[in-house]
Amino acid sequence: MPDNVQKPAAPVRFHVHLVSDSTGETLMDVMRASVAQFEGVEPVEHLYALVRSPRQMEMALKEIDAAPGLVMYTLVNSELRRALENRCADLGVPAIAILDPILATLSGFLNLPMSSRAGAQHDLDAEYYARIEALNYAIVHDDGQGSNLEGADVVLLGVSRTSKTPTCIYLAHRGVKAANIPLVRGASLPPNLASLKKPLIVGLTAQPERIVQIRRNRLLSLNEERDTDYIDDQRVRDEIVEAKRLFAKHGWPVIDVSRRSIEETSAKIINLLNKRRQA
Incomplete structure (x- = not known):
């Protein structure tokens, strides 16, 4: 390539950890739709699906420790959420509960409490x-x-x-x-x-x-x-x-x-x- 021709910049790669108590499809869709708005970035995806026990959460946390990056999650269990949020705070990485704003707004609009059931959106209806x-x-x-x-x-x-x-x-x-x-x-x-x-x-x-x-x-x-x-x-x-x-x-x-x-x-x-x- 001639010296006067600018080489294309290498993509910015970063780790993104997706932690879900369900299949993780919602997280994946939201993450990819969001990343698509930025040019020249390439997420390294880590998906942890069906995380519903402290042992499963600990396994996910070990991988986050090994490759710190953005964390996105959908968890209804308060203990699991707290464990994830505390570890992310210790590591200094952002943790985003992507459904919280939507659920809070819906709860207020409908004047109804949330069901707090893991994977409720995937019931066999x-x-x-x-x-x-x-x-x-x-x-x-x-x-x-x-x-x-x-x-x-x-x-x-x-x-x-x-x-x-x-x-x-x-x-x-x-x-x-x-x-x-x-x-x-x-x-x-x-x-x-x-x-x-x-x-x-x-x-x-x-x-x-x-x-x-x-x-x-x-x-x-x-x-x-x-x-x-x-x-x-x-x-x-x-x-x-x-x-x-x-x-x-x-x-x-x-x-x-x-x-x-x-x-x-x-x-x-x-x-x-x-x-x-x-x-």
Whole structure:
């Protein structure tokens, strides 16, 4: 690299310890969403899930001692909280109870006490089983498989590498039953697709350059270096044009996923579902 060209700065790495009496999913989501707001940082994640006894807490504290850093926690047991907070104070590291402000505000607003049950948000309620059912549905109806499209909440259509499968899996975790069907030139679609009543049918598309890039990376991961129609620029453009014509013909909503994350695409689909239900 020439001397006059500035080298990219190395990422700032720091330890972050996530201590939870439940699965730790909430902590992980909050931490990653927060860190994403800062450029050039790289957290070294330490997760301690299902910490519900003094022995389990002591094991977590030993690791915090060995690699001090930011501590984030969700704990309802007062003795465990006190042990964690005291050790963090001794080490001089910040400890953040991420749900405390929200729970305190809710408690005051509702004029109700908190339940103080560890992992209360993960009770095996009807919503939990709905998510499991949706996940099973997504797996069975992935990539044009399965036969019960009328049982879907959403059916996604799109050419190869438009993130159909991961979007369906993410939607399933939100309790939405989603099937996906690939658009392949020369291949016919399910004959009853246009006549479906219950599901919302959504077309996924992307910029041709983006599709070609993803497909090339996919082939390289499979140690396939030969050029094929699968990554031919004009062929991909034709695929996308044909897909858009199909979507327009049936009046199906279209989402361009080129610069959208899976979460953003799913949020857009859920908004479309809600509008349809309200209408």
